[in-house]
Amino acid sequence: MKRLSALITALLLVLLPAAPARAATAAYSGTLADGATWIADVPASWNGTLLLFSHGFGSLTAADAPDPATKQALLDRGYALAGSSYDPHGSLWALASAARDQFATLDAVVALIGRPRLTIALGVSMGGLISTQEAERAGHHHRLDAAVSTCGLLGGGVDLNNYQLDGEYALSRLLAPTATIPLVGYASPADGAAAAGQLSSLATAAQATAAGRARVALGTALLNMPTWSASQATPPVSAEGIAQAQYEWLVATLPFVMPSRYFIELSAGGNASWNAGVNYAALLSHSPYRTTVEALYRSAGLSLHADLTDLTRHASVQADRSAVASLTRTSTLTGNLDVPTLTMHTLYDQLAPVEYENRYAQQASGPLLRQSFVARRGHCAFVPSEFIAAIQAAEHRAVTGRWDATATTQALQKAALALSLNDAPAFVNFHPGPFVSHRWAWLS
Structure with missing residues (x-):
């Protein structure tokens, strides 16, 4: 019996495909002038491309890849990786130091390993905002060749706080008009x-x-909550199903986003969001979720006009103008790209609304920007093949000066499948609705 078992084991070792060999990797680390730490991993078979990775909100620990599986897949394909912690003495909303620390990390790594053939910024979530900032600031000394921004908070800190304030205010005012629920100005x-x-x-x-x-x-419409929740087998089409999905995302998301406001206010030096003067009927009229809200109000026999008028009449949160100026300086985008940039976003993102992509497309329309979408639920819920396909498309644009068809949905899906990582890439054609809470007009 033991002999038979050994024979079967031997046969399996011959018949089953061997796991890909892990390339030898050199690991580097260091500390920048402001105390930020950085790390880098360079495979022995380096392909000449260095990825400058910007991590997301919630940590001030250096990282050089989105997740372990993607890191290994990138190293196996010859990519060098680098990234910093950002300033450890600042806020978790690290925009005041992030781009500076990332470029300083790049300088430190290049001094050790030599100049890359290509340098591509890669970021997730808050890091997607940072990598896009880098793409807008890359012209000086030609620091970058391209950028890939994923699940990015492309509205920046001001729009982020304002859209969350809009939704939270509506819930507070309509569900408990006499209660005192603080929405800004958190001490902790x-x-x-x-x-x-x-x-x-x-x-x-x-x-x-x-x-x-x-x-x-x-x-939840004003909060841009996703319309497909984990409890639903398929994306709902009815108003009731969409509302249920958005409610489920709401109660899962508020415990994260509302405490996080403290760190943005800490970075800005005060509250940088406001709703005084906001017309809530005008906001909803442009929302992708307007028809869902209207259908539910009709079913309930409520006057939507009366509730929107009430919200507009009682909106009274004022921003600290110095905080707005600070957050605008550190944490927003201009749309003036210096290098080719490919964005990637899931359709159902509870922390970085997919509608941000619509807003940034208005700012940065032109030959340098391409956008891609993945049919999946969750914030930054990408698989390794999707990251690599996006990076390959950015490489093609950096080398040839043309996107050609590499950044199309079909080409990205084909490239991701060709990697044979068996992780079910899901690029799809999609056009996001408008992001309705952007309101620079109220600053003047």
Whole structure:
């Protein structure tokens, strides 16, 4: 019996495909002048492309890839990786130092390994905002050749806080008009967590009535919540199904986004969001979720006009202008790209609304920008083949000066499948609706 077992094992070792050999990798690390740390990994079979990776919100630890699986897949294909922690003495919203620290990391790595054939910025979430900032600042000394920005907070810090304020205010005002629920000016993350608990409880209680569900739907529409939740087998098409999905995302997301506001306010030196003077009927009229809200209000026998008028009349949050100026300087985008940039976004993103892509396309329309979309739920929920296909498209543009067809949905999907990583890439054609909470006009 033992002999038979050994024979079967031997046969399996012959018949089953061997795992790809892991290339030898040299690891480097260092510290920058502001105390930021950096790391780099360079495979022995380096292909000449260096990826300058910008990590997302929530940590001030150096990282040089989105996740372990993607890191290994990139190293196996010869890519060198580098990335910094950002300034460890600042806020978790590290935009004041991030681009500077990333470029300083690039200088430190180049001094050790030599000049790359190509340097491509890669970022996720807050890091997607950072990598796009780098793409807008890359002209000086030709620091970058291209950028890939994924699940990026492309609206920047001001739009981020404002759209969240819009939705949270609507929930607070419509569900508990006499309650005092602080929405800005947090002294600690715990203040935001407490407020998130209050709003989540109100939204959950409101699910018991048609009127409550309609009002929650208005709040989740302004929050740009995704329309397909984990409890639903397929994307819903009915107003009720969409509202249910957005409610489920709401209660899962508020405990993260509301405490996170503290760190943005810390970075800005005050509250940089406002709704005084905002016309909520005008916001909803342009929202991709307007018809869902209207259908639920009709079913509930409520006046949507009356609720929107009430929201507009009582909107009174004022921004600290110096905080707005600070966050505008450190944490926004201009659309003036210096290098080719490919963005990638999931269709159902609870933390970086896919509508941000619509907003940035208006800012940066032109030959340098291409956008791609993945049919998946969740923030930054990409698989390694999708990252690599996007990077390959950016490489092609950097080398040839042309996108050709490499950044099309079909080409990206084909390239991802050709990698044979068996991770089910899901590039799809998609056009996001408008992002409705951008409001520079109120600054003047």
